[in-house]
Amino acid sequence: MLSRDTSPEMEQRQIERWRQMTAAEKLRLVGMLRASVLQLAGTGVRMRFPEAGEREVFLRVAELALGPALARKAYPEIDWPA
Structure with missing residues (x-):
């Protein structure tokens, strides 16, 4: 069984x-x-950070997808606390 809400x-x-x-x-x-x-994920970031511009939303989604360490290596411009 893969899903509890789906019939066999x-x-x-x-x-x-x-x-x-x-x-x-x-x-x-x-x-x-x-x-x-x-x-x-972008919608969730926008809800948590309504003042964020598109680039910040992109970077925060990257951090969610990649994890903080890899995102910061890929995008050194990330400057908020991990």
Whole structure:
């Protein structure tokens, strides 16, 4: 059982659909899911830091996605406390 809120029959149908998907379809799905996650993360950052500009939102999402240490190596301009 993958999900507590999904019936076993529907879960099996979903698994079968994943098995039928080509690699390109799976990659496209993962890309769409990634974009959704980043959009949600950006929304969360904007809610916590309403005064933040777009660059700060981007950097704070990067920090969430990469972790503070790697984000600060990739983006040395991050200057708020870890």
